[in-house]
Amino acid sequence: MAVSHFDGNVWSIPEIQDVAPLEIHPSAHVLHYSSEIFEGLKAYSRPDGSAQIFRLDKHVSRMKRSAELLFLPFPGKEVVTRVVCDLVAENRESIPPPPDGALYIRPALIGMDPNIGAAGTASETAMFFVLNSPVGAYFTGEKPLRIVIEEKGMRSVPGYGSAKTGGNYAAALGHVLRARDEHQADQVLFCPGGDVQETGASNFMLLDDETLVTKPLDDNAVLHGVTRDSVLTLADNFGYKIEERDFHADEILAWIAGGGEAALSGTAAVLAGVGTFIRGGTEYYAGGEGGLVGPNTKRLRDALTAIQNGTAEDKFGWLTKV
Ligand SMILES: Cc1ncc(COP(=O)(O)O)c(C=O)c1O
The missing domain is CATH 3.30.470.10 (Aminotransferase class 4, branched-chain amino acid transferase, N-terminal domain)
Incomplete structure (x- = not known):
């Protein structure tokens, strides 16, 4: 230290x-x-x-x-x-x-x-x-995650979502513990009033073969994730259409019902696919019954980890060698 x-x-x-x-x-x-x-x-x-x-x-x-x-x-x-x-x-x-x-x-x-x-x-x-x-790996990337959609609680006071400060994690903890206890969930996706924000420890995105959707950055609610920025850069480079816009929790369920994927991004999560959403006690699956990690999530995760591990060229200048 x-x-x-x-x-x-x-x-x-x-x-x-x-x-x-x-x-x-x-x-x-x-x-x-x-x-x-x-x-x-x-x-x-x-x-x-x-x-x-x-x-x-x-x-x-x-x-x-x-x-x-x-x-x-x-x-x-x-x-x-x-x-x-x-x-x-x-x-x-x-x-x-x-x-x-x-x-x-x-x-x-x-x-x-x-x-x-x-x-x-x-x-x-x-x-x-x-x-x-x-x-080691926090989520292996292979196991589809179980995520509770929380529409009442918040993980931070408005205006402090972009601060990486302990109080935000304290505010999220009760929700995370309840979700784990009651639904064997891995994390909670905070969507106050339906507005999709982020989980207790990662940003959130929807993706399919052509498009990646994620909440735009502001100082109010979400942490400006470095992995989020990296995934968006890689996705843009692969030719995906990037939509940074606000969206409602209803859209997540419509998106996965239509065959789309959902994923969490973060230093610990890297890019981890969501297999199951739990909303109001009902389970909704991405990628079929039981939930599967989708091919676009895997593709972007692999591209990111290849740069991090040095097996792909550092073409965006992201690495500091020591
Ligand atoms: C609340 C929250 N959102 C998003 C992220 C993702 O940020 P990053 O990709 O910079 O790790 C984190 C941390 O990992 C986080 O704690």
């Missing part, structure tokens, strides 16, 4: 150290007022022993935006970029091999002001740290 502290004036030189508990005052701003943001990205090992980080610049830019939304001091894009690269270089030998293995990189930034009465005050001090851990 790497750690740097901001005392209100300067950031300390980031230190790479063994993973160990952090020291934090019990009245620290983050523990009471949730001044926390984070990122999640991956590095992949290459046959020559080096490593490559996927779309580091996009993740660093999003982290800066999240820090602004939570009024947290930010160490600067250059510093974050350098710390992530140095830490991946340090952990290069611990990256499990492709196709499914990767190094998960978790940068985080927390408010440290030791002041219990600071609910209405931005934290002037902060800690930035990066934690790396080896991972």
Whole structure:
């Protein structure tokens, strides 16, 4: 892991150290007022022993935006970029091999002001740290997912959907746990009032042989997914028509009834096909009874993982080699 502290004036030189508990005052701003943001990205090992980080610049830019939304001091894009690269270089030998293995990189930034009465005050001090851990596939990509359509609850307060902050995951958790318990579901798709947004941990798309449909980006409701952007770029390059537009939960059911596919995109999910939607207790299947991952989902997933693993050319300049 790497750690740097901001005392209100300067950031300390980031230190790479063994993973160990952090020291934090019990009245620290983050523990009471949730001044926390984070990122999640991956590095992949290459046959020559080096490593490559996927779309580091996009993740660093999003982290800066999240820090602004939570009024947290930010160490600067250059510093974050350098710390992530140095830490991946340090952990290069611990990256499990492709196709499914990767190094998960978790940068985080927390408010440290030791002041219990600071609910209405931005934290002037902060800690930035990066934690790396080896991972395998989160969803294998083969298993079609079960997704509950949630039309009442929301995963974030409007205006904060584009912030990668812990509070949004806390807000989604009850829905996710209930969906798992009651319907053996993998995730919940938040569609307040029918408006299709995203799941608790990924963006959402409809696709078929010609078209890809996904919600447009705004600051209000959805995280600006790096995988979403990458899949849209690949799909556009393959000649799919890209429709970034709002759509209703009814359209999902009509889309899969007509033979279309649905998928979740994210650093962990990569591009994972949905086989079953559960709405109002009734199950609806994509790709036939029981649900199947469709060919367009597989095609785009394979194209993406080939770039990430270095078996296809990095023609969009997405990889940072370390
Ligand atoms: C709520 C949410 N939406 C979307 C995504 C997808 O973002 P990305 O593709 O940048 O990982 C994530 C994270 O993986 C997420 O937590």
